[in-house]
Amino acid sequence: MITNTTQRFWGALLSFSALLWRDRRTRSWLIGPLILLVAGFFIPQKMIIPVKGASTINWDIKSFWAYPWGSSITHKGIDIFDERGTDVISATHGVVVYTHEGGKGGKSVMILGPKWRFHYYAHLDSYDAVAFQPVRRGTVIGTVGDTGNATGKPPHLHYAITSPFPYFWLFDSEAVHGWKKMFHLNPDTWLRP
């Protein structure tokens, strides 16, 4: 699977559906999650740059899918540079899925936004969010830092978007790991006016 989050998403979706399917009396209830799933795709996604005060000059347009990129092979997000301690804000409305500390991302926050897209905010100096917390576009969720494998590098926000549902038209036969582009979306697409 693409990421732990997409794996857990599919695990939860399939096991819940199987649970309803198992009993003939609850089988018709499957329409519930199905409607929810479809409805999610109709929630409009308006996005803002997730670092307060930052503009398009704060990241390199070529940073998405940059290669080679250490143990990640390709860089599946964009790096928005700013001073340590600058507010990191949610790019969309959504719900906090988890906060995490450790690993490559250091202090990080995952938010589920419209269209079942997972928004990942990493290398934070600190975070200010809890799982299941609803957030609005612009809600402060942490501050820019250099935690995880960004330690010692200029502070920046690693911002990435993944979808558990493949976008087949984004398949890239030229790029390294090009098939993964069906699941890792380029945030730049929605942040450039």
Ligand SMILES: [Zn+2]
């Ligand atoms: Zn990065």
